[in-house]
Amino acid sequence: MQNVKLAIIGAGSSYTPELIEGLVQEKESLPVGEIAFYDIDEERLEVMTAFCRRYLKHLGHNIPITPTTDRLEAIQGARFVDVQIRVGGNAQRVLDERIPLKYGIVGQETTGPGGMLKALRTIPVMLEIARDVERYSSDAWIINYTNPTGLVTEAVTKYTQAQIAGLCSGGLFPQWRASDALNVPPESIRYDYVGLNHLNFTFNITVDGRPLNEEEFDRVADRASWGAIDPGLIKTLRLIPSPYLQYYFHTSKKINEAVEKEYTRGEEVQRLEAEVFAAYADPDQKAKPEALARRGGGGYSEIALAVMQAIHNNREKIIVVNVPNRGAVRGLPDDAVVEIPCAVDAAGIHGLSVPEVPSTVWGIIAAVKNYEQLAVEAAVKGSRELALMALLAHPLVQDYEIARPLLDELLEANRPYLPTFFDVDGAATAIDPHQ
């Protein structure tokens, strides 16, 4: 096994050092010989390159880092292309969070209209990256943790031939919580899992093959509630929902909380990131800065490393990944990307068949998937009609009187990032119901 080249697209992200740390920890099973750092933000690229070199040295390991603003240079020859971009940055995220609230609708980074706008901004850029990989590094795997990962992965798998692993740490979340609650090693925990990214459900939990009893389930429910979902609701469902289900099952509460808060999560992140980047820029900073922990959102590196190891070593591993359905989950279209346990090895990512979707939640999964498919098409085609129909299909919007002005305002606020929606002169594409 030879050393592999890793490319990081969006290397200026504050998460990059976490990945570096993981690569050092797993250097035996995933020997990386070169890391290409690519970013469109030259300043961040420079700061992160310098910090990661210091950090690698601090960890007692050496991998050459090559910074570049030439994407093809980064991609060519890479075995893995980690993509962690944020089109429009946190500034646009704040608008995704704030604008829907004005209409009494959840404003969130990946859920609801905010998530759709993030998809509309991100998908055209992701397709460019994927087409580069397809053409210039066709054996490479895109390791995607760019959100909304389900929609991004669906666009890439429908419109390119590039190999992509659409990741989220959400697949490990129930394992972590159950391990905590039951005081058993995480690897003893197994479960069935079905749904979409940020809209999934865990069930049939076992410890070393033994199903949980009711009291154990309740303990896991209390832990998996995570301050997001009412434990009583989890106990009624007998399923562990993704914490993002709070936006569906506690909508009014979440909207009220958001309205009362002075700052959105995006604004908090902006401040924390400024702090973190100041630390990275400090030439004396050699380890992960303390502020990074407060930034949150980690855990991606664990799953990314697991996927890269399974592929590199051709050693099968069951990992929750976003993949095209192709019959794995009944009732959903073949090309719909779903988040399910998959067998990952050098031959690729193979979804495990999901014999049954729980009887209480197959409808909401279908409804949100319908929205997702329309949003992906809207992004690819730059169609206001499809974007409007996506919002009408979304269980958190649905209302025509709300959807129309909300969509107009959101699109206008994202004009610079929506090349497919606005023509060369910047004029909005007219709504034409006959299209």
Place this chain on the structure above:
Amino acid sequence: MQNVKLAIIGAGSSYTPELIEGLVQEKESLPVGEIAFYDIDEERLEVMTAFCRRYLKHLGHNIPITPTTDRLEAIQGARFVDVQIRVGGNAQRVLDERIPLKYGIVGQETTGPGGMLKALRTIPVMLEIARDVERYSSDAWIINYTNPTGLVTEAVTKYTQAQIAGLCSGGLFPQWRASDALNVPPESIRYDYVGLNHLNFTFNITVDGRPLNEEEFDRVADRASWGAIDPGLIKTLRLIPSPYLQYYFHTSKKINEAVEKEYTRGEEVQRLEAEVFAAYADPDQKAKPEALARRGGGGYSEIALAVMQAIHNNREKIIVVNVPNRGAVRGLPDDAVVEIPCAVDAAGIHGLSVPEVPSTVWGIIAAVKNYEQLAVEAAVKGSRELALMALLAHPLVQDYEIARPLLDELLEANRPYLPTFFDVDGAATAIDPHQ
């Protein structure tokens, strides 16, 4: 072909004369030799029997009417058992409409939590009727226009072997509207149609086999809007939604209108029905009273007669009926009742295969069907947990903070009509998440 016996369960309904009128019009193709009138309300039964005898005479036709409060007597020997009951009467309907509004949720007879309570009250009674038919008149067809017809039909087809045609005039609605809009005979209009009762969509409309052009579709859209759905929305979707979709696509507007109104639809109906029944009771009243037109909600008799004729004469007819899916609509369970075009003849009701559900609305159909299946199970099992999960699955509720108290209040207000939910002493069944 011999004369058939028809039983009307709930014969005291104000709609009965409309059916009588239809039977007279179609006496050649559907020769009815006896009509059994059954009702639990003896006064209404008496009034309606007397009026219908006068009305038949007025129409120059004679069919013996046998009033009875013995259900078995009515059912035995019948070829068709028309069921048009309203468990709890309009008094409970008004509560179904009013209580959800207090929680900011649509209050409606068949849609949302109000429709669920109607199902919880009605299904146990319908199952009793169906089991009588199954046992004592197994060749008979139940002609059901008791709402919510989709849920009622699902309960009957899952839990009994009785033959049932779950009807709604909604399947003819697009034909009526297109015929008006295009000034062509209704029978020249054909279309694809898919969904659930009161949650369906019409598409691929043709006139004498020719697809509508855009201008024609837009004219149909304007007419099919019916003051319920914004024509612009219909033109964007390029589908004709059931008018009941107004509660999904114009939720906030409908709630605001309802809050501002002094009376609910149920209360208006109560007043109109009093007026109508006063007329029926008048021994000089021989024809349909003028107030009946204002009562609205007719059209059922047209579709009921079409079904009975197709069965009686073994002459195939394509009619929109609620039937178990059994593979006709992709993505929905086999036992889920769907509202689709069916071929009806003496051999029964055979769903036409629906090759594709429109890409913009398959999610909402699935979401509402998931609610419906949970509500049916809740009704049959008397399970508060399932009723709660049904509301959580419903796109118009979904919110746990709302669903819990709303459900408690609704169940309490329906206590006398929910034998499966309350034990003999009338105590509420405790919520037990472990059930």
Place this chain on the structure above:
Amino acid sequence: MQNVKLAIIGAGSSYTPELIEGLVQEKESLPVGEIAFYDIDEERLEVMTAFCRRYLKHLGHNIPITPTTDRLEAIQGARFVDVQIRVGGNAQRVLDERIPLKYGIVGQETTGPGGMLKALRTIPVMLEIARDVERYSSDAWIINYTNPTGLVTEAVTKYTQAQIAGLCSGGLFPQWRASDALNVPPESIRYDYVGLNHLNFTFNITVDGRPLNEEEFDRVADRASWGAIDPGLIKTLRLIPSPYLQYYFHTSKKINEAVEKEYTRGEEVQRLEAEVFAAYADPDQKAKPEALARRGGGGYSEIALAVMQAIHNNREKIIVVNVPNRGAVRGLPDDAVVEIPCAVDAAGIHGLSVPEVPSTVWGIIAAVKNYEQLAVEAAVKGSRELALMALLAHPLVQDYEIARPLLDELLEANRPYLPTFFDVDGAATAIDPHQ
């Protein structure tokens, strides 16, 4: 409703007068104003035109017949394009019947290797016709009774946009037999029906909606045996198989009979057709010649007329037709043409959903459908490999040692009719396993 133009492709067929007779009988409900006769055989075309004009006069009706050898002229303006061609004529049919027998394999016009060769010869011609219809008469319906109708219809529906009704009188066969056996009118008989052309099964037979009892079924079985299938087998299956199932369930017997016979069915037909055509050519012959009855194979006109009436009058009729599956039959691909009951009207042909394929025969239907799909692809692509794999997939061949030389001999014997299999110089395409 205006008079329609009908085009007959292959008008020189001995079946044409039967269709003419039907058109006269149904002139009220299907008013034909013009018939274009097209054939590549000018002599037959002339004979048939002259005879049919005499025959129409004899029947007391007048429809102008326009003979032409210009296919576009025939097709343009036509509402219905009846196609009844025989590529290679009866001479090739005899080879289809004789060659497989040399290898111990069933030799039959539509079943087994003979049927495949007929498909390989016919499909390229049918695609040309269908593309003409698509381009020059896109509203027209192809009324196909060219065999093998299932494969021909699959090729046309996969590779063109032309509207086609793939017909066979086999869908009426159980009705005729049950009507005879039970002495009831044919229209009182209904049944479920599933499978492929010449490989189908009838079940759930009813008379005026009442299921047959065992004694009645056994009587129908005796009649439906038709000298082809052992009645004991039918009684064991409790299904009525197409008579062509004799080649599967009585293979050895049928092969032995064929080997012992001096003449194949094709040779008999050749002699009968010569006799029939001599009669047609006689200027004094005004009615259908007596020899035609001995020719057999009629009944197509009945179903063709039923389809054309249902479309022309937009009056729904349930008719067994070959249509793309698109979800109607579980377990078969969407693009697989199946033979099932369909609702036919001006809006087209809509398959009824088939909830369950009988548990005893779904496997053989799948196996033969797999062969059919490979044979269609082989015909379209001119691929020896696909033709070989089609024979390996066929339950009547399957054996590699037989399939290879058999295929070679069959292709060679059909060289002039297989433009896609032999290049311009007439050299056989080499077998290349890597294609």
Place this chain on the structure above:
Amino acid sequence: MQNVKLAIIGAGSSYTPELIEGLVQEKESLPVGEIAFYDIDEERLEVMTAFCRRYLKHLGHNIPITPTTDRLEAIQGARFVDVQIRVGGNAQRVLDERIPLKYGIVGQETTGPGGMLKALRTIPVMLEIARDVERYSSDAWIINYTNPTGLVTEAVTKYTQAQIAGLCSGGLFPQWRASDALNVPPESIRYDYVGLNHLNFTFNITVDGRPLNEEEFDRVADRASWGAIDPGLIKTLRLIPSPYLQYYFHTSKKINEAVEKEYTRGEEVQRLEAEVFAAYADPDQKAKPEALARRGGGGYSEIALAVMQAIHNNREKIIVVNVPNRGAVRGLPDDAVVEIPCAVDAAGIHGLSVPEVPSTVWGIIAAVKNYEQLAVEAAVKGSRELALMALLAHPLVQDYEIARPLLDELLEANRPYLPTFFDVDGAATAIDPHQ
């Protein structure tokens, strides 16, 4: 992790020492603390117990072996119940092989009518064993390598709640052959695999994730031909068929070879087994006798050990196992047992979704599965009609004139082993087509 108890049902089998050897090799990862030997043949049980004790000592390891003729005693407390029985012994196998040949039909242990009779004899015994496991050791896993493993597993999964792994070394066969052909380690080879036991196909082969090129595939084809399937056929299909497909693709050749041979495989095995057992009985024999290699048919222990290790250690492993379909393979019923790659760990056996069955072979898989399902039902119900319909559904029989007398003779020859087919007086159940 504590030591596990292993029960071997049919411990007198000549294969037992191979399993013992594997247990010693894998003692670290699968620490077995006790082995219960169960057999109905006391002599064999005694011989095998004594030999295995000597063999264990010879291998330098010690596991207590407890011989018993009380099945419950063996099963109780066991974590794994290995079942390797042969109902009727090799004597009946010889009849399975000889009788069909008299009718010109393949006579084989697991394929065709011989395999059906083996299933009819074996399934009632297996259901008894499985019901014991279900009742007295419900956490145990049945590790089944009793043939026909697909049918046996289907019967157990349909009619009991016992956990069962239906194994065959066939899932490793393509790995072994590809490893040999390409001179790479077996574990570098991955592939897709679909079908039934002894009727499966391997495709999309990769070496360390890289797809084979054409030349490599051809080399694998030559090796996987295994003297059974013509390499040219494999190269045309571009799939690796199970060697048992020789009975379908080379039927006439196999029948001719069998007719010419003096002895059947069963008779050869009888002689070899006598030789092997003589060696086992020799008190000086401490290692596997040389004659065992000539016995052949090994390889089961490798896959059995892999499954037991994955379950015991809760360490996921992708292994080809026979499991109920439940949506994994399109087009086959949910309860149909299929042989596909599965993820095995302590939580059980989860089939990987098979997105596409190769276009050339889905029909034969369906046809044989249809036979299998009928044969399982025939075994469970003791129904001659179902057994007859199973043979009619089998692509190697299908012929009613052959199937009837062949079935009669086979059943008669197996009378003592078919308690469900013959009543207490031993009289044959009459064929009643109305059942």
